Amino acid sequence: MEFDLAIIGCGSAGVEAAKEALKLRKKVVCIERSPEWIGGTCLNKGCVPTKHLREGAYLTEKLQSADFYGISSPLRGVDILSSIGRAKEGVIKPVREATYKFLSSKGVKFLFSQNAVFKDKNTLLVDGKPVRAKYFLIATGSSPSSVPNVVPDGKFVLDTDSFWDIEAAPRKVLIVGGGVSGLEFAYILKRYGAEEVCIVELQKGLLPSVKNLSPDVVKRLERKLKAEGIKIHLQTVVEDIDPSKRRVRLSNGLLLEEIDFVLLTVGRKPNTSNLGLEKVGVKLTPRGFVEVDKTYRSSVENIYAAGDVIETPALAHVAKAEARLAVRNIFLKTSDSLDYSKVPSVVYSAYELGSFGWGEGELKERKIPYAVKMASFRSVAKALSEGEEGLIKVFVSPEGEILGANVLSRKHTDSLLHLLLLAKDGGLKIDRLREFVFAHPTVEEVLEIL
Template identity: 30%
Template structure:
């Protein structure tokens, strides 16, 4: 048995805390079964956003005609584009590995960690990622014990229980990011951000895209008005079928057939039996139906660590689990499945483990962004959430093309603001160009400012720059909603 001061399972944002431990002179063990750097670097935000930027450039050139510029795209080297991004990712991952291996304070274990008791794990397997330094399974069977354990083992794509799915060669986001040519016809199961982003990517480069989502709108977790506008724009580009649950898939002669039935949300959600079935065919099937936590690989039943119904690790507000000395962060705790949330949690955990007084994690101004076309971003409550909580609020919406810069860009989209009756910002949701950038001033106002309309309304904005659309959304005529009031625009 090897003893350490600190053990982290997973090499994503958990490494941030491990590095704090190492800098304080602690001995650190890192357990990782795949390439280093976690989901974001290897099969998430980094490769997807790099590839999506190529799609944005393509779209910009394609729309040049609107601005009386005659430009045409002669060729796209799709395979080279994908290879370059994946090589870049592999290099970053390899540099994290060599950094850990050359460190005197860190010891890297290749394989899967399974708990033996609260603070002891056994290493299983290990995969040969091609690095010459290690063969596969060199650490197999090793047992490690640590004073402090951090569970940061992330999530993986969820595969819904669909008839025939095991007999079909489907893609998840992981494989989709490595395809070296766009499929002729791509069928996407799921209507969330992964479907939105990868639909935009493959659709831009020539795939005929069909999106099948259970909810009435794509991006159902965003504000209802934003989701409706986004779904409407995607309907213009793709075959979007919302309100359908996929019930069966089959593959024959290189063609995949997908059967779906109408799906109803409400008190008793489910497939409408006897509803009119929908049948769609494609060359590739992308399953983008959410993500599931990797807790089922950890043998947590050997510990006092508790999980919720969906399998996410239960923690208190400081990110401590029910087991003494065991903490958790990132996607596996299921608060927000976002890299910036995991990084924020890592700062909190480091402060709570190594600082004087523990402080709860502050999720109050956690933004999100979807890099589709259009972009979507938001922070705080949605109008649905305020209505469900019977909160009184006021709302205002401002369109991009009503600003000088938005008009010059031919920008289609809007900023929607939700405030309480005292002027405190409850939420802000944006659909349109650079939404992921524009949301930041609202996050800053909510975090570092007084968190009121005044912060944004009274800040001087460059004229005629795009952030004016945010300023004007916060400066306009608000109308009352919620708390028994009728909502007008």
């Protein structure tokens, strides 16, 4: 049986590619390791379940401030295992099943196997059986990385995949990596009852990979995490781990004892091995990503790639957008690519930190003229009534064009960030945005005082 498009991987990129190909009335097959992995890392092990836990963590803060509203509502306890279970059964499973049902009903063929290897540029062997297609999209995603001295074993050293199978609520946790995942898990674990949460980060600051966040914004999150009781050790690495004694020694001389587990959050690596890519001539970068041109085509004319397997921001919404464009480029013969300056990203920790476009450091480095427009929530009545706190920094050109933005808040970052991004995309200058009539009282009124 020959297909118009064979998609290897049914995560964020794969699902979106299948939907887009269906709109074009193409015959599609999706190859995934198992039914439980439909939706990929984001749905099953990443952004979706962590946001469920983060919602619970934030709720504990709101309950503790109930007196502000004249309500006596003591927090009687937290249960992270129950929350994980409800995320799996009440959020992940329904979405996964609905995705499979929808795509299947529209004619998408699913093949479940952990053994898919290219035979030639038009044939993939799935469990040894040939699957032929005119075009292929590699959308196999990524897996957690590791570092020297810290190798996941699924017991004492966990990664962001194996975390979801913990059998007991932790009391003491060491998080290796002060990036996005590390800061999200630190806040979650502390709010869900861990007595001690410690972060170690190799670099001199938190969130080193998020280049467009201003240092003062990151520092504000760092202070909030410390106020939560989370210990942070910068420019520090793990020197030695002793699982039998549940001990970890850090490079700064600190010895951590009675650790329940070490959580490794040091980034991800592309899933490009064991696919036979080199055999058919698909070139990889030195770091193992599929090398693609601006249309997401690989070095082989009928093989494309999107999502975490290519060297672009490893975000689910980026993967979806790339997959949509790749499918259109394949079948409509267009040459479109994503404008990554208009891609938002959000860190959901003790604060939500959102950003897009050029950051302050990047603008200085490139000697691009800019001005900073800032607004605080302190004068916004709705924010004060919600116990909200935060700020907005918008970087604008001398002509008032929006070059980028940072948003920090407890609960309104996504809406504010998208309003600013829509303004940028629509060519609205900062003065015009300030003149917009916002409903009162709303947190969005903060944009009037930029």
